[in-house]
Amino acid sequence: MIATSAVFCQLPLQKNISSSLAQIQEATLALLEAASELDLIQKSLGKIEFNRELKRCQQNPKDVKEYLELIQEYSECDLEEISALGILTLKKLTRPSMTPVKEALKNLTDITPAKIEHLTKTLVKRERKSKQPRDTIWGEGGKFFNTGDIYDNSQAGVALERMAASEGKTPQTITVEAIELRQAVSSHIKSQFPTADIKLKVSVVEENMSSLKVALQPTLPLISFQGSDFVLLDATKQCVLELDKPMPSPTSQPPYASLEIVEHQRTLQKITQYQASLSMEQSPPLTPLSELSSIELKAVEVLLEASMGHADWNQIKDAIAKINPDRKDKVWFALSLDQRDRARKVFPTHYILLIQAVKKSLIYEWLEDKSGGAIHLRICNTVPGMFDELVSIENLESFLKTLSPRDESASK
Structure with a gap:
């Protein structure tokens, strides 16, 4: 009697499960x-x-593209039949890791023991390419989230977070709108002043026999457009001017050394002195100083001073902000292991949290805005794969506690 009662108690539960699965199939078909x-x-x-x-519908084309690619993958299939698999299974079957299996199935015309063995091995070995852990101290700034001049305002990071929350827009959508607005401003100026000449002051940053590298110094006023003010040029831009003829050098005098070249030599000598005073036999720097530019050498100098307690985080951040994202690790590994450990002690708490989050596979990478008020995280997850989140530094620690490590086995 007890066993019979238990069976009857399970019937409503089984009915609910069947009903829920049917709803998933209907939603997938829709x-x-x-x-x-x-x-x-x-x-x-x-x-x-x-x-x-x-x-115009306030939708990000990149988000919709994923659905279009999904339906294109199954264009020759009966939608009602494949909807029984569910949307998550359909997405998994389109992963690049499934390509070897698909190719093996296509070629399986005449079934033989050898082909069955080959297909079995393909299925067993199918897995994602393992990603080597990145031994880096910096976020991946600019690799996946490029805001252009949107960070010019010191409160831009906080403003982005507020807009994302209040308007329901992703940071990427806000960025796209900002870029489109800037393009509209540029078109407006060109239509109003089609023949206007813009004169700029320049200063020589670096020179050699065949080219000059100059920095632009715009003195333009703000341009008013649709109730907002814009500066059309970035004062930090540099360009290289190729010379038609080599620069003449007086024979009676030694070649003129610009202040920038003198500063480059001074920085190089100072770093060399730092390195010579330390024992680095166990962990020498991985980046030769000869591979670094003047700006990169200056950042190395600041990091070395920080390792000795003579520079703070603000000085490090200012120096690193001038380095291209793909060169930051080159600068970091110009220090020995011991110097890197000492310099890391100057980093703020939120940076340590981010480094630990990467090692624990909670996040994949991050980008800190220039205002120092917010962090843009790219978060590891099995479903939907990866997603982005903008979090203020004040809320970072509590937000990271809500994440769980990615289940690597579920993604295979």
């Missing part, structure tokens, strides 16, 4: 049909006009 209609609209309008329509 999503596939809607994506199919969007795909037809895109083909009729063309990608450019289709993306414009998405923006």
Whole structure:
């Protein structure tokens, strides 16, 4: 009697599970049909006009692209049949890691023991390419999130977070809108002043026999457009002017050394003295100083001073901000292991939290805004793969506690 009662108690639960699974199938079918209609609209309008329509609907084309690629992958399938697999399974089957399996199945015309063995090995070995842990101290700034001049304002990071929360827009969408507005301003200025000449002051940054590197110094006033003010040029921009003829050097005098070259030599000598005074046999620097530019050498100098307690985090941040994202690690590894450990002690608490979060696979990378008020995180997750989040530094520690390490086995 007890066993019979237990069976009857399970019946409503089984019914609920079946009902929920049916709802998932219906939702998947509806999503596939809607994506199919969007795909037809895109083909009729063309990608450019289709993306414009998405923006008018306040939708990010990159988000919709994923659904279009999904329906294109299954264009020859019966939507009602494949909807039984569920949307998550369909997405997993389109992963690049499944390509070897698909190719093996396509070639499996005449079934033989050898082909079955080959397919079995393909299925067993199918896995994502393992990513080597990055021994880096910096976020991946600029690799996946490029804001242009949107960070010129010291409160821009906080403003981005507020806009993302209040308007329901992603930081990427806000950035796209900012870039489009800047392009509209530029078009407006060109239409108003089509023949205007803009004169700029320049200063020589670096020179050699065949070229000059100059820094632009714009003195333009702010341009007013749609109730907002804009500066059209970035004062930090540098350009290289190629010379038609080599620069003449007086034979009676030694070649003129610019202040920048003198400063470069001074910085190089100072770093060499620092390095010579320390024992680095166990962990020598990995980056030769000869591979670094003047700005990069200056950043190395600041980091070395920080390792000796003579520079603070603000000085480090200012020096590193001038380095291209793909060169930051080169600068960092111009220090020995011991020097890096000492310099790391000057870093603020939130940086240590971010480094630990990367090592624990809570996040993949991060980008700190120039105001120092917010962090843009790229977060590891099995579903939907990865997603971005903008978090203020004050809320960073509590936010990281809500994340769990990515389950690598689930992503295979």
